[in-house]
Amino acid sequence: MPTINYENFQGRVLVVDLSRGEVKTEKVSGETLRQNLGGACLGAKLLYDRVPPGVNWDDPGNCLIIASGPLGGTVIPGSGTISVITKGALTEGAAVTQANGYFGAYLRHCGFDAVLVTGAASKLSYIHVYSDGAEIRNASSLAGKDTWETGDLIRQELGGAKDISVACIGPAGENLVRFAGVLCDRGHAAAHNGVGAVMGSKKLKAIAAEAGRVGIPIKDSSKLLSQVNSLSNRLRNPSPGEGLETFRWGTLNGVFRNTEQAAGNLPVKNLTTNIYDIKPEQLQRYKASNIRSSFSPVRRPCFACPSHHSHTFTVPEGPYKGRKVDEPEYECLAAWGPVTGQTDATWSIVLADLVDKLGLETNEGGWVVGLAMECYEKGVITKKDTDGLELTWGNGEATYALLNNIAHRKGFGNILADGVMRGARQIGESAVSMAVHSRKGNSPRGHDHRAVWPELFDTSISNTGTLESGGRVMERMVAKYKDLPKHDHFSVEGVPELNALIKGAMLFEDSLGVCRFLTNTDLQPIIDMLEAAGGQPAEGI
8 A cells, every 4th residue: 555645635524413413623643544544444443433342333322424535526537435434233333335426525625534423413404514614404304305305405405506415314214224325416325234224313314515615735636637537548448358348337237248148146036046037128128228228318427527327317118207217236226127036127227216215225125125025925924914015026016115115114114124134033934044144134235146255255254244355356456466376266265265365455445535436457546546646655555
């Protein structure tokens, strides 16, 4: 890792005590920043120092931290990325999860590298962050609003300005659904390990950050700009070995590509099969180019980003024709496609958008609904148990209704609102044997991990409730800098050794304040940018 002098790092944390109604600024020492960098690792340090053992996830003494990194808010594409850090509701251990958008950049432009929230408000509130300060405001009128509505209403209240980024919870977070997430700028979800439930336990509906006027000093701005131009050119024109279709499509093409190539890592019907039984014409509807051509996309990029990942869609057909929805990523389509037996691309996109608006985490949501559907198929539960919903594989209307019931803890949804592990235990022993989760209580990402053992093992031993090592992608990156021995990815000895060797590299990425799509083939460009922004010559990773 480069030796950083943090000339471009404010080292300021906005500390909000909701119980006392107090707002103050604390300075982080240079030594702490040198040891913890920013983002995920700075948040982990703050959490460790302030939340002692025995504090439950929903205790007012738990902290909710949203942090940028040393590259946040710069000219680097995607530098609005944040990490959300807290004690999570699913594992009751540390939670570290990321989202893109604008919030991280705006937070830094207000003069802060992180906002740390402790205590709990007496009534629903939100925090307004502006240049060098913040205030706690009444959010009673936002109760029950979805994440899109919440952002729009806060912007209206604060003068209608578009340059305000809102990180908020939906009904799921307010109702303490254990896999509720924090949604930024509509569809950007920091949602693993129930961080939205923690936010809801504090009666905190949202944090709104203005596009402040505090400058970020850059050590060598011309060098940084040159490196950014070089990176942007590489993203637009990847070399044959890189295969970076993400500049144009994001991960929208994942379900189509994995099905077409029979890659073996597509999760199907709660892992009861690895064959996605979909007709050729239905599969074509999941192809990225066909989705974009059908859903009238309007580009909505993240901060400073030239990539074509984020769009607002208009549903072209079906019962929700005309609805404005967010463009899904691969894991959204996987959860509301193969995991739940859905073969209609329009339904998958509608359901993925509903999950975001309700403020749920899409992976855990897919696995918990998949569990319910498998239980229904095998007679473990019936319509009497499901409030009359016919939970057959791929039933879009029933899934839509069930997701609303989960977010509002209504009927059978109240059982599933506690997540896969706890929900299965409430249903009964038969359901426990069908539930897909780690022993710590978090579900995996949107892959069939039987085909990706390094990722399976990483999920099982994770400290944060989601991936930390990054599997084969991170292995390829680290191999450029370290002499990694060749590992058998299906070896009980080789997989743990591989994870140990690459452990930490993914958290390094998550500490920078930039989008992972910039670093998913090579760490060196981002290290060079870190040096140009405020560091000294690198001594290696």
